[in-house]
Amino acid sequence: MIQIGLCDDDLAILSQLQVLLDRYQVERNAEITSAAFQSPLELLAEIEKGMRFDILLLDVLMPGENGIDAAREIRRYDNNVKIIFLTSSSEFAVESYTVGAYFYQLKPIWEENFFRLMDAVIAECEKSSGMSLILRCKSGITRVELNRLEYCEVLGRSLWLHLVGGAVLESAGRMDHLCEQLADHENFLRVHRSFLINLDYVRNIMPKAITMASLAELPIPRGKYGELKDRYLEYAFQRKQVFL
Known part of the structure; x- marks a missing residue:
């Protein structure tokens, strides 16, 4: 089961991502669960409590704390989660890789590109899952x-x-x-x-x-x-x- 986290302050984007994930799950017959957050502070609070994700789709520009800073905090708890940044600008592209980003996805997000990205990142998760242990x-x-x-x-x-x-x-x-x-x-x-x-x-x-x-x-x-x-x-x- 692949655990995916979605974080964007725009409800329309969160809704679009959930629809794309639902379509992907049906077409690929993939076992996926997801959780959505409107702010990085909500996401961080859950991660601090012990919630872990295989993949995070994280908006870069959000009120309060941007996605790059949130990723730095997340890396204190999990060095393996695949972080995919979402943004309408390439301004933070270089900086995103300093926090171990898997990919930097520009908006708008098209279904074909999204499916191709999910294929690649899920394959990477499945490959690395045999090389790690999940412990309480x-x-x-x-x-x-x-x-x-x-x-x-x-x-x-x-x-x-x-x-x-x-x-x-x-x-x-x-x-x-x-x-x-x-x-x-x-x-x-x-x-x-x-x-x-x-x-x-x-x-x-x-x-x-x-x-x-x-x-x-x-x-x-x-x-x-x-x-x-x-x-x-x-x-x-x-x-x-x-x-x-």
Whole structure:
């Protein structure tokens, strides 16, 4: 299911976008849900509460706070949402890409162009969906890019996800379920009942511990060193990494 947010202070534009989305959904047999907002402040309030979108259609010029500034705020909570700016002027085109815009759509919006844009952005969402996790954290619903996940550990009844750069997210859930979600990703390996690692960030493997890129040392169960070392070497050779 693709979640789309619409934000424009012009009710006529919001109505047009909803009609176009409805037509697109029928013609493409697409699974889409949408939510409309008349101001960026309303949109930001919902995002701060934990609402997440795959795609945002965001007007640039709106009273109170323009779309570019709103996008900067949104990026504090979600780096993955595809933002498409809507405007009748190309004045902010260059600035829009400084906040990671996916596209800059000039008004008026024609159905053929809109459908072509939706085809492209939804295909991109579906491609990247397999490369991220959606987690319920204390900070709200959070999307985590898998290539930023260094390792995960169980502490108490929570999962603690350690990301590249030092950020740590606490999430409810079970390690068994997380491993099931990542079963198709060969770079993730459960090395202990309480630890799951990303093999791309292994720095050293010793008989009693694995050292990660962050210098965190994770324990190796007794008798598992040989198996884990072989699994890592197999993965490294498949990735054509060189050993000297």
